[in-house]
Amino acid sequence: MKIERIETTLYRIPLATPVEAASHGVMSEFDLVAVRLTDSGGGDGCGYTVLNAGHGDAIVPIIRNVFSMILLDEDPRCIERMWTRMWRSHHYSGRGGLVSFAIAAADVALWDLRARNLGEPLWRLLGGHSPAVRAYAGNIDLNFPQEKLLEGVQRSLDAGYRSIKMRLGKPSLQEDVARVTAVRELVGPGTELMADANEAWRPDQAMRAFQALRAFDLIWIEEPIRPDDYAGYAHLRAHGGVRIAAGENLHSVAEFTALISARGVDFPEPDLTTCGGITPWMKIAHLAEAHGLPVTSHGAHEVHVHLLAAVPNAAYLEVHGFGLEKYIAQPLQMKDGLAIAPDRPGHGIDFDWKGLDRYRID
Numbered sequence: 001m002k003i004e005r006i007e008t009t010l011y012r013i014p015l016a017t018p019v020e021a022a023s024h025g026v027m028s029e030f031d032l033v034a035v036r037l038t039d040s041g042g043g044d045g046c047g048y049t050v051l052n053a054g055h056g057d058a059i060v061p062i063i064r065n066v067f068s069m070i071l072l073d074e075d076p077r078c079i080e081r082m083w084t085r086m087w088r089s090h091h092y093s094g095r096g097g098l099v100s101f102a103i104a105a106a107d108v109a110l111w112d113l114r115a116r117n118l119g120e121p122l123w124r125l126l127g128g129h130s131p132a133v134r135a136y137a138g139n140i141d142l143n144f145p146q147e148k149l150l151e152g153v154q155r156s157l158d159a160g161y162r163s164i165k166m167r168l169g170k171p172s173l174q175e176d177v178a179r180v181t182a183v184r185e186l187v188g189p190g191t192e193l194m195a196d197a198n199e200a201w202r203p204d205q206a207m208r209a210f211q212a213l214r215a216f217d218l219i220w221i222e223e224p225i226r227p228d229d230y231a232g233y234a235h236l237r238a239h240g241g242v243r244i245a246a247g248e249n250l251h252s253v254a255e256f257t258a259l260i261s262a263r264g265v266d267f268p269e270p271d272l273t274t275c276g277g278i279t280p281w282m283k284i285a286h287l288a289e290a291h292g293l294p295v296t297s298h299g300a301h302e303v304h305v306h307l308l309a310a311v312p313n314a315a316y317l318e319v320h321g322f323g324l325e326k327y328i329a330q331p332l333q334m335k336d337g338l339a340i341a342p343d344r345p346g347h348g349i350d351f352d353w354k355g356l357d358r359y360r361i362d
């Protein structure tokens with residue numbers, strides 16, 4: 001069996017409401033890069049990655065000009081071999097960064113193709129632990145005034161979430177504390193609350209913030225400082241008094257190895273769209289397990305629900321607010337605060353390609 005056809009497309013999709021997270025600025029649109037594969041047996045698979053608007057232009061040529069040559073005529077069952085060849089093709093200029101986003105789109109398509117050919121859902125093919133995964137609402141709300149912040153939290157409660165994330169990183173710590181106070185008052189003590197600083201702080205500012213936020217029983221504070229300050233993470237984790245989630249800005253297994261080895265994280269948070277796809281995501285999840293840590297996810301919840309359902313150390317699925325579900329036939333199924341991995345073959349995502357077509361730019 002051989003891979004016969006590879007189609008790569010780029011879409012720039014507007015968000016319903018512009019949203020802000022610290023370090024990202026206000027986002028009003030995002031790029032979706034999709035890769036569709038067909039094999040000689042008539043099988044097909046689809047992968048995708050998600051980037052800041054404008055960044056898709058940089059990775060589409062890598063997939064079309066380099067990865068296509070690596071994947072065409074390959075046996076679609078030999079994913080590790082193809083992944084390694086894609087990684088090595090950019091060893092000099094890559095080993096992470098944008099190249100990992102490019103590999104991710106192809107890698108997800110390879111796993112989807114393999115699972116569909118076997119008639120298995122990804123979660124069972126990749127390990128098959130439990131299809132029900134605890135999920136939280138990953139709200140992006142730093143730019144919202146407090147009233148709108150609380151409206152979003154209420155919407156998440158009304159939708160059945162029992163775990164909700166809010167954003168930190170206002171110009172003053174007092175303002176962050178006031179917003180956390182208001183959210184905690186609204187949700188009460190029985191709802192799990194996470195907070196994401198998106199690298200808003202220097203280490204000294206982060207320590208002050210941790211001390212001020214200890215009283216709110218947060219499940220975690222996410223990305224308090226820049227992602228590659230592993231010693232800084234270890235110091236905060238040892239002395240800050242609040243557990244830490246991090247990983248969406250790490251783009252390789254090696255970077256996760258460094259953070260976990262430094263004892264800098266409580267909830268490793270790989271994102272398959274940023275770390276090179278399902279192949280490295282599973283390695284990071286197992287690396288976490290070997291260190292006695294849970295694993296959580298960032299973004300791309302339609303695929304991550306399978307990966308978390310595959311492993312025994314799943315903590316939470318982030319249900320992300322980019323609204324991709326508008327273009328997916330069967331969006332994520334939720335029940336009692338749990339996300340349920342579908343039993344359809346592959347990842348089970350049917351994109352509405354016609355609906356997406358109006359946003360296609362390449």
Ligand SMILES: [Mg+2]
Nearest residue numbers: 196222223248
């Ligand atoms: Mg985050």
